[in-house]
Amino acid sequence: MTADVSSPVTHVFRLLTRRRTAGEYLPSSTFAATFAQRRAQRFTGLFEVDLPGGARGYLLLHHGRLVHAVYGSLAPTEAARTILHSARHGTVHVFALGDDSAALALASVDGRVVTLAQPMPAHEPTLLTDLGARGFEGVVLLERGATHHHIWHLSGGASPRAALPDSTAGYRKTVLAWAPRPLPALLYADESPAPDPVVAPVVDALPPRPVTAEELWRAFERELHEELDERAPRLLALLRDQHASTEPGELRQVLAEHLRRVAGSASRQDPSTLLSHGAPRAESE
Structure with a gap:
């Protein structure tokens, strides 16, 4: 939407x-x-x-x-x-x-608008029961002024947990049809919280340490000098300023894309793998 x-x-x-x-x-x-x-x-x-x-x-x-x-x-x-x-x-x-x-909030992003900020009559006592009788699934919002609002999350005919205000005069009504579902992450998909891990036997090997932003920058600088020589410092300074606060998961993708543009079809390796753990460039045969 x-x-x-x-x-x-x-x-x-x-x-x-x-x-x-x-x-x-x-x-x-x-x-x-x-x-x-x-x-x-x-x-x-x-x-x-x-x-x-x-x-x-x-x-x-x-x-x-x-x-x-x-x-x-x-x-x-x-x-x-x-x-x-x-x-x-x-x-x-x-x-x-x-x-x-x-x-x-999720329904406003992912749902379908039935009614948006529509003024209400002084009494509409059957609003929730009528929606429930139709098997409505979604969210109902009543708002009045800057500080008064009521929210009902309705699910397929289940009884609402709270009643309407005694008087709905002055309220506005928003109704959003929405079936709950996990929404995809915009960024940091590779760092999103994982499900609870399955218990596995303890092994001696330690998990790999996550790569840091500074390690990514060092690897990127090395690759950039390979491709651009004396032009590398200017581009490096510009990108460091633009992405000073970018976190490692996103930074690796951003820098890999810049390497793709610089190296073009001559690249022998996927730039994202070069930056994954600060890996050295593969030697030419």
Whole structure:
């Protein structure tokens, strides 16, 4: 689903981050480290990033996986890259999402709009029961003003856990049809939290140590000098500035793509394997 100013995604993300007291201010200097930590902790929530010039972006984490991003009219993956690169220059707030709020956020990304912010009559007592009788699966949001909202996650006719407000005067209604499913990660797919491991016999060998960003840069610099000679330092300095905060999982892919462009069809080896563990270049025969 495309995220623009009139989309349910933008509407819902703004609603869930409207109460500043419910969020946590995050110093931009610690953003990269905290974002990585929250992913490792399987955190579910929204990062709201205000950038210079008044632009605002959102990153949605679900159980530690970056599943959606909003920044202007950019596609989600490009929005995520832009926000992650620019967050150190912005103001960041983090909002943890409970089960119902998370369902609303995911439904806005992955669901189908039935009704979006539609004014309600003063009394609509059968709204939830009517949806349940039809076997509706999805999320219902009622909102009024800046701070009052109610969320129901309905599943195939099951009774709602809470009743409607006594009066719905002044409320707006959003109904999103949505069947829960795991959403694909935009970035860091190779670093997404894994299922609980199967117990295996203990062996003496230690697991391989993850490659660091600095090791990737050293390997990239070596390969770059092989291809460009005296032109290598300029390109290296430019890329280091652009990707100073990029984490190893994404950095390896970015640098491998630059090597592909530089080496072209003359490359004897997949550049991603050259950068995987700082591997030396294969000798020519």
